[in-house]
Amino acid sequence: MTRPTPLDPPARLLMGPGPISAYPRVLRAMSAPLVGQYDPFMTGAMGEVQELYREVWATRNEQTFVIDGTSRAGIAAALVSLIRPGDRGLVPVFGRFGHLLAEIAERALAEVHTIEVEWGQVVPVSMIEEAIVRVRPTLLALVQGDTSTTMNQPLDEIGALGEKHGVLFYCDATASLGGNDFEADRWGLDAATAGLQKCLGGPSGSSPITLSDRAVEVIRSRARVEAGIREAGDESAADFIRSNYFDLGMIIDYWGPRRLNHHTEATSMLYAARECAAVLLSEGRANVIARHRLAGDAMLAGVRGLGLTVFGDVAHKMNNVVAVEIPDGVPGDAARQAMLEDFGIEIGTSFGPLHGRVWRIGTMGYNARKDAVLTTLAALEQVLRRHIPVPAGGGVDAALDVYRVSA
Template identity: 70%
Template sequence: MDEIAPPPRLLMGPGPISVDPRVLRAMAAPLVGQFDPFMTATMNEVMDLYREVFDTDNEQTFLVDGTSRAGIEAALVSLIEPGDRVLVPVFGRFGHLLTEIAQRCGAEVHTIEVPWGEVFAPEAIEAAVREVRPKVLACVQGDTSTTMCQPLEDIGAICREHDVLFYCDATASLGGNEFRSDAWGLDIATAGLQKCLGGPSGSAPITISPKAADVINARRHVEAGIREASDEAVGRPIASNYFDLAMVMDYWGPRRLNHHTEATSMLYAARECARLLAAEGIDASVARHALHGRAMLEGVQGLGLSVFGDVTHKMHNVVAVEIPEKLGPAGGDAVRASLLDDFGIEIGTSFGPLHGKVWRIGTMGYNARKDAVLTTLAALEHALRTADVGVPAGGGVTAAQAVYSEARP
């Protein structure tokens, strides 16, 4: 068996994306022990950096070791007790995921839905909050299955008025779209590295408000008799040990109580992702994603392709392109295969009602740059022509170039 040698790829799907080379270099740094002063200092740096990324003053801002779904599960299993009412606004696949996880926690889950390609008006969410009276409102900001970005600022005010804990999954949106944890009244937000943050999947940044931390700590319990006597249970124990955020907060906090062995290389990756984002400036990163996302949007339209959903509420970093009718699902897969085999470019399909109907093309993280956009559009044009789909010659690249020319100072 030979040394692993992945083929070169330009990952222009909805995530994961091509990792920034600087992040890969950080991951190759030597390991240290989990309580080495360098390790604990690095953990402190990570907490500071992600406070900036999430735009929060929350003390409890750290990493959950695992993919972005680990962060989601940690948040929900630590907040929700059996019988709690949870409200989930569903506008794509990942709202259904939040629903499933909440149900596994034993919650009484209520959902409201809009058609895929739309988002919720705050009035609809407030009406549901008044009717359901949930303990937790769990919402996705950017759902890559539909590419829609749910406005959050009014939802936080609604949750505060009705004393509802507000959880948000920002996996697909953080770093590439505006996100204001404190200003928008979020109680817990989680994300992943593999989208706009430009890293690999495997670490889940999380931020927890003091109010949510109090709820979680009220459920703390003794781990196998090891923790201090003052930590005796005062509420129903959290069902998971690994995802018990009360324990994880102790691990990242000043007491450094042992919980698990930190994923050191992923810690380095998460630090470098956040360091690069902070160096660029959060607002500048959002503007970069907006620019290259608009270039991709207008580029596919310049090829005569239609775009799915309410474009005014689309995430900056991914676009859903309707597969030409003459191709059908099989032809759509053939175009994707051509892009991968001939150009080393990966784009995505979608799920549920959109499966076989759209391609999802991402411009995020390290790939939110001009050459990646223009290369993808040129390759897509060639693949479409090979599939006998008539498209304007140079239409995609020309439309994208116009966006870049307009953006020049």
């Protein structure tokens, strides 16, 4: 066997729906020295992460921290810990990731009810309220930005529905947090989770989470019930949380002042999560969202300038990703491969009914910037020219017009 050579990934400009190219500051932080999990520096860094993410989420929730694992780990932790077996869950579905929430809730032994709209649309608030009244769920679980369709579900009226009808409101903000408006307290969220690998500009592997006092009380009350079951010796009782690793009651105690051991914190990922939040807050939360909006508007104008059609209700499009319908005469997968091999640029396809029908082009995190947008549009024009006629310079010119107007 030959000796392995040093790891040497190719240079890529990641302009798909995520993961994206990380901020250099985040990558530098990940190479910092490791310390023990109870070292004063480490416990101090954990406290700082909590403070930073309260600002990122726009919340005063005490229980704000990160879950060690990808964004799906955060989703699983929230649903497994908030749902008891037999509870009713309501999941509005407008893309692939609504189906994911439903699947995870079913694995937590919830009685899951879904309502669906056509991909490319968002769910009307009236439809959600009608379902709440009909189903009477314990938990409403909703995606904010679903990258499979690029739609951004409005949340500002939904928290009031949860309060009115006594329903916990959980949101998966994996693809939207940091690049789109998000107001956890003002919108009445009880729980929300995200990931670093989209608008926050880091690597996958850490999932920020915030929990309202009401959500924490549900978690704590469940722990009290389970303690009583254990004392009674009924180890087979159905109410037990199905996961030790994702038990938010135990994780809260780990992040709390007593630092009760639950797992060994992923030190380098904690550094990354800290720097992701620090980059956002240093630039200014509103400024970062505006930068994502500008880059998204420029990319939208650019693909239209190339004569391409955009999928879905653009009025509800996420700031940070656009779905472009693959034109007739262009082999979608081969064109994506040419973007990667010839220009080192990655763009994405989609799932289910949109697989092979659209490309998804992201402008998020570190890549929500002018040069990345223009480079991607210039490369896409060259690839398209191999198959169909397109306006010369149409994409770059249209994007530049957006940037000129904003200057």
